[in-house]
Amino acid sequence: MIEELKSHLKTVEEFAADNLDDVEAFRIKYLGKKGILNHYFAEFKSIPKEDKKLFGQTINQLKQAATQKVEQLKAELSKVNDEKNIYGDLTRPAEPSEIGSRHPISIVKNQIIEVFSNIGFNVSEGPEIEDDWHNFTALNLPEYHPARDMQDTFFVQNNPEDLLLRTHTSSVQVRYMENNKPPIRTISPGRVFRNEDISARSHCIFHQVEGLYIDKDVSFKDLKQTLIYFTTQLFGKSKIRLRPSYFPFTEPSAEVDIYWGLKTETDYRITKGTGWLEIMGCGMVDPNVLKNCKIDPKEYTGFAFGMGIERIAMLLYQIGDIRMFYENDLRFLKQFKSIF
Known part of the structure; x- marks a missing residue:
């Protein structure tokens, strides 16, 4: 089961998206109430005692990686959308320029x-x-x-x-x-x-x-x-x-x-x-x-x-x-x- 976690960890690290909908689907898949991480947390009690420590560390590592990936992609895509809204609409009013004055x-x-x-x-x-x-x-x-x-x-x-x-x-x-x-x-x-x-x-x-x-x-x-x-x-x-x-x-x-x-x-x-x-x-x-x-x-x-x-x-x-x-x-x- 630890190998499965490591496989998910690799998938999370390689994940990329070009829209916020895909990021949200990824978040639900890994971090939602019925997501992969909750499934593994539920399996924790059935893990042999000698494997619990490594299993717990791997789950936490996967959770941190998934959380950081979601935050990173949201920030990047939001910035792109903001810039597109600012510079893409050529009909928008120009920023008011400050008029200088003579002494x-x-x-x-x-x-x-x-x-x-x-x-x-x-x-x-x-x-x-x-x-x-x-x-x-x-x-x-x-x-x-x-x-x-x-x-x-x-x-x-x-x-x-x-x-x-x-x-x-x-x-x-x-x-x-x-x-x-x-x-x-x-x-x-x-x-x-x-x-x-x-x-x-x-x-x-x-x-x-x-x-x-x-x-x-x-x-x-x-x-x-x-x-x-x-x-x-x-x-x-x-x-x-x-x-x-x-x-x-x-x-x-x-x-x-x-x-x-x-x-x-x-x-x-x-x-x-x-x-x-x-x-x-x-x-x-x-x-x-x-x-x-x-x-x-x-x-x-x-x-x-x-x-x-x-x-x-x-x-x-x-x-x-x-x-x-x-x-x-x-x-x-x-x-x-x-x-x-």
Whole structure:
């Protein structure tokens, strides 16, 4: 009888099936209530005493083999059926793909670039690690000039070239003027750095877009018309005002305000109840800056302007805390999925 068990054991090990029905029939044959194994367990009491140990071991071995074979075949055939259901039906709906999103800073930067590109401004870029000449001296800020204190600077320590992290993208304009002859019409978007405390309204890292136009007979009137065009295209608001201000590299200089309005509670909050909102600084390029860049101020004049991209984005999307731009919070970023 032990030889019969060994024969069944060999049959179990060689058994194969290509469908679950055959596996179920095999299970019933060996493991069912009226199956082969129960038959041999019933015969156990009639086995001679000296053979009981070997007989019992062989029965258990057959039971384990049959059980493992059933589980193995069921798992394999179930996997095949699942894959067939997934990949075999070409009419089934596709898995929804996650839509990416641009960062709001990139969105606003691209919008600003598009507005100025439509009136002939190209885009210029420069290094973020800058030297003293391009960041300060060429812009009418010689060493020890008190206006340097307006921009708390990150300096690169222990270097012979007075390197620093640029405090504005005006340094890009200097490089552009050094390598290009008028007429010049360019905007310089980029990241800048200032040693400031981080709060809801300020950060040590932020982004600027600065514009420069140099040609013969450029006037303040040209600057104003350019700014009216820009605010109309970006904000849908054409009413602006220019308040006298001071910048070392422009003269005369002005702060630009747009009339935001007082239609909502938010309008009252962001304009402090006045309806007017400051968005940028501007002015006519100082003749000393033109001289430093080898441009004759007697032949050419020009204007420049600069704005913070974060400030514009906060206005457009009503974002109350500048730190949100840098925290990589997916809950915040996913809000811009449908914006390109």
